[in-house]
Amino acid sequence: MRSGHKDYYAILGVSRDATPEEIKQAYRRLVKEWHPDLHPENRQAAEERFKEIQEAYEVLSDPQKRRQYDLYGTAEPTLTAPSWATADPFADLFQMVDEFFGVREPHRRRTTRTERGEDVEVVLTLTLEEAFQGGEKELTVEIWDTCPDCAGTGVLGGYRRCLECHGSGRIAYTRQMQGVFFRSITTCPTCQGTGEVPGQVCAECRGVGRVPTQRKVKLQVPPGVEDGTVFRLPGQGNAGKAGGPAGDLYVTVQITPHPIFRREGVHLHIDLPLTFPQLALGDVVTVPTLDGHAEVTVPPGTQPGTVLKVPRKGFISMKSGRRGDLFVHVQVTVPTELTEEQRKLLRQLAKTMGVNPKGAEPSWWERIKEHFRKA
Incomplete structure (x- = not known):
């Protein structure tokens, strides 16, 4: 579909004199609203809307493409046939033969392999009192989240028709040997047979589709939680690739030693x-x-x-x-320092118990002091 058939400003909901920042903000809002994963009941319509939004942003975010679109109502350059096509006088004849015998070379649709996001493991450190009481705990987790600029696709403006093969996904070569023409068909090396190439690699995520970020996660810890308990939070791990499901977050409880208990x-x-x-x-x-x-x-x-x-x-x-x-x-507990009265009482107790520890006998100096007290 040619860009002249669409009003890109209306698609993004901005005026024709909108600033680049206004266009970017509108794009971010719309890709989040119309991401196909958020509309499982009407995914096909959401995908079409999502592609329109990406196509509009690809043109309006590029100053040169936007200028051409404003002047001519289209951002697509005039396409010319590749050299091999114009140099092949029998191309139409071969195509007619292929169609007569039912031979087809349909190009493969561009398929993106979705991957589930990786699981993330973190440790939640609690005191013994916190483990006893339980309650809601908040963690800051380092994860890979879906890129907000490209909505996880890795490209801006979606995909466009490959100019090398004109969207067919194949390239035909014709050569003459000893008066006989030979035709060979190979996969297009530019688009790898898909017929489409990325519009523009996302600068925010560099084409990865994910960006590192910090996320606040709340966890309800039950009273009496034990050391080493692992909690699983589904879908709270790293974001999936190419629209794949997110991984899980695993939180391991670690209780610090208590000075008393x-x-x-x-x-x-x-x-x-x-x-x-x-x-x-x-x-x-x-x-x-x-x-x-x-x-x-x-x-x-x-x-x-x-x-x-x-x-x-x-x-x-x-x-x-x-x-x-x-x-x-x-x-x-055994006291290390005793008063004279305490020593005396302990000696008396020792005698009543029939015990005469060596340390219970008064020292020479204590006997001298006792002698002068009696004199």
Whole structure:
């Protein structure tokens, strides 16, 4: 279809004195609106409309083509037959013979191989508290997205008829040997037999059809998520090639170590340092939890290494919704500095227990001070 049969300004919805920037903005808006993938119920009509938009932009975005279009109503140069065609006096005769015997050399339609976009893998780092609570998290992902200028085609203005083969996709050569004419038909090297060539390579993506970009992605993390959990977000990966479907985004959860708690499945573990009197006499102590605190009863005579359980103070199970337990590991703390009164009381306790540690005997200097106090 010749360009003189169409009003390119009307197709893009701009005035005849529109600036290049206005034309570009109108083109970007229309290719997004009429991309065939967005109209699966009426794809054929969308493709025709999409080609019209690309054709109009190819002409109006090129100053020379636009000037010719404004003057003559067409942007196509006058086509002349190639040298091989004019030099072949038997071309029409061969064509008539081909048609008589039903021989055809139809050119192949230009086909673009669509490819699915690559999958993208990212890591979401969470604290233990964030994993416990869950909630919505936002990630910034580096991906390849569809080029906004060419809508993923890699070219501007679509494809035009190949001037080398006049759109037939083939080139015929005729030569004479010993009075006999021989005709050979080969695939057009310019268009590779498709009969079409790209109008203009997109400068934004350099013909790739995709551009690197950053995308904000929101992920709903369930409470109690485990370390190493992988979430799949369909269609959030790299954009497909030549209109192919996008890949998927895989998000792997990584939980940072906690300074106090240790996690094992849905259960939590914590160390609780206690003094000897607390272990011997018993006590009620307060321990931290991920959502507040809890009281733990230490029975009299509790030994170091004893594990006390606090029910339903662990993690929430993603499968059952039940909550795990908190396990308190009892440890004994030994003071490194004692007052004189504390030493005295410990010596008395040692004697009552029938224990006489060497460190319990008073030093020579302590005996001297005790002697002068009694004098």
